Amino acid sequence: MEKVVIIGTGCAGLTAALYAARANLQPLVLTGTMPGGLLTTTSVVENYPGFPEGIDGYELMTRLQKQAERFGARVQFGTVESVDLSRRPFAVSIDGDPVETQTLIIATGAGHRHLGLESEHLLDKKGVTYCATCDGALPIFRNQPLVVVGGGDSACEEALYLTRFGSIVYLIHRRDQLRASKIMAERTLAHPKVKPVWDSVVTEILDVRQDKVTGVRVKNLKTGQETTLDCAGVFVAIGHVPNTALFKGMIDLDDAGYVVPAKGTATNVPGVFVAGDCSDRVYRQAITAAGMGCAAAIDCERYLAGLNQ
Numbered sequence: 312m313e314k315v316v317i318i319g320t321g322c323a324g325l326t327a328a329l330y331a332a333r334a335n336l337q338p339l340v341l342t343g344t345m346p347g348g349l350l351t352t353t354s355v356v357e358n359y360p361g362f363p364e365g366i367d368g369y370e371l372m373t374r375l376q377k378q379a380e381r382f383g384a385r386v387q388f389g390t391v392e393s394v395d396l397s398r399r400p401f402a403v404s405i406d407g408d409p410v411e412t413q414t415l416i417i418a419t420g421a422g423h424r425h426l427g428l429e430s431e432h433l434l435d436k437k438g439v440t441y442c443a444t445c446d447g448a449l450p451i452f453r454n455q456p457l458v459v460v461g462g463g464d465s466a467c468e469e470a471l472y473l474t475r476f477g478s479i480v481y482l483i484h485r486r487d488q489l490r491a492s493k494i495m496a497e498r499t500l501a502h503p504k505v506k507p508v509w510d511s512v513v514t515e516i517l518d519v520r521q522d523k524v525t526g527v528r529v530k531n532l533k534t535g536q537e538t539t540l541d542c543a544g545v546f547v548a549i550g551h552v553p554n555t556a557l558f559k560g561m562i563d564l565d566d567a568g569y570v571v572p573a574k575g576t577a578t579n580v581p582g583v584f585v586a587g588d589c590s591d592r593v594y595r596q597a598i599t600a601a602g603m604g605c606a607a608a609i610d611c612e613r614y615l616a617g618l619n620q
């Protein structure tokens with residue numbers, strides 16, 4: 312039987328693995344379909360502390376895995392298909408293989424909602440991005456017109472953040488008013504660099520032939536008219552989908568599917584802890600996910616110490 316199973320090898324899961332391994336718990340760590348997590352999909356990470364020149368996302372996660380393995384973490388390629396948290400020890404099915412564990416750390420992350428356009432997919436990381444905090448300061452976006460798609464608090468935050476870099480920030484929203492909180496909406500619309508584009512959706516991101524973003528084609532839903540806006544970047548901010556379907560009905564989730572911790576990183580099921588973006592609808596950064604992973608491992612270690620004394 313395992314002492315700790317960690318689901319996920321992003322910043323949260325691997326940091327939890329490092330701490331659990333150093334506490335001599337030999338955690339079993341499952342990669343899922345994205346070993347290294349979301350950060351492996353980006354090139355340079357410029358805001359992870361300790362790397363003044365920035366570091367390649369894939370390299371950062373490879374180093375973090377090696378660091379955890381050095382202390383005894385066992386990273387295994389595999390996806391958790393189901394869990395039974397109603398029994399002790401917990402039962403976990405990994406690609407059909409049953410494993411029993413005293414504790415579980417959920418670090419399954421969250422995916423971005425996509426517009427669903429082929430051009431969005433083809434220009435991903437070539438001007439299309441899902442995180443202004445991560446990418447907004449890149450040279451390609453400086454003093455250029457930029458587009459944010461969305462109308463909630465996140466879209467407003469992205470738009471305001473991008474006013475520091477872009478020459479103008481178009482905020483494209485499908486309705487005629489923002490969904491964001493009143494104060495956030497007012498602050499955003501009052502900014503001289505933010506230009507709202509109401510009742511509109513992006514129908515195509517240009518220009519796939521040039522292999523970079525040069526503009527967007529926008530359709531007004533009320534008039535049906537299509538126009539083109541020039542821009543160097545498209546920031547899609549239409550929400551996230553936490554990877555938590557597996558735990559529905561067992562672990563407390565909010566209306567968007569994020570895990571709601573009961574206390575610290577502990578969930579409503581004693582012995583199950585959570586870390587990273589699957590429980591974070593606010594920050595969603597590598598360093599915050601890593602911090603939560605550290606906290607989850609410490610909480611888990613203390614829980615096990617209490618069980619086994």
Ligand SMILES: Cc1cc2nc3c(=O)[nH]c(=O)nc-3n(C[C@H](O)[C@H](O)[C@H](O)COP(=O)(O)OP(=O)(O)OC[C@H]3O[C@@H](n4cnc5c(N)ncnc54)[C@H](O)[C@@H]3O)c2cc1C
Nearest residue numbers: 319320321322323343345348349391420445587588595597
């Ligand atoms: C393009 C891009 C660029 C970014 N750039 C930055 C940046 O510059 N700076 C920054 O701070 N943040 C950045 N971020 C955000 C950062 O990547 C995330 O905040 C961070 O990866 C969250 O870590 P996590 O461990 O919570 O989840 P993730 O990194 O999403 O990892 C989730 C892990 O869970 C696994 N998993 C999911 N379901 C299962 C299952 N059923 N069984 C087993 N495993 C499972 C996945 O395979 C994966 O290994 C960026 C994100 C993107 C998409």
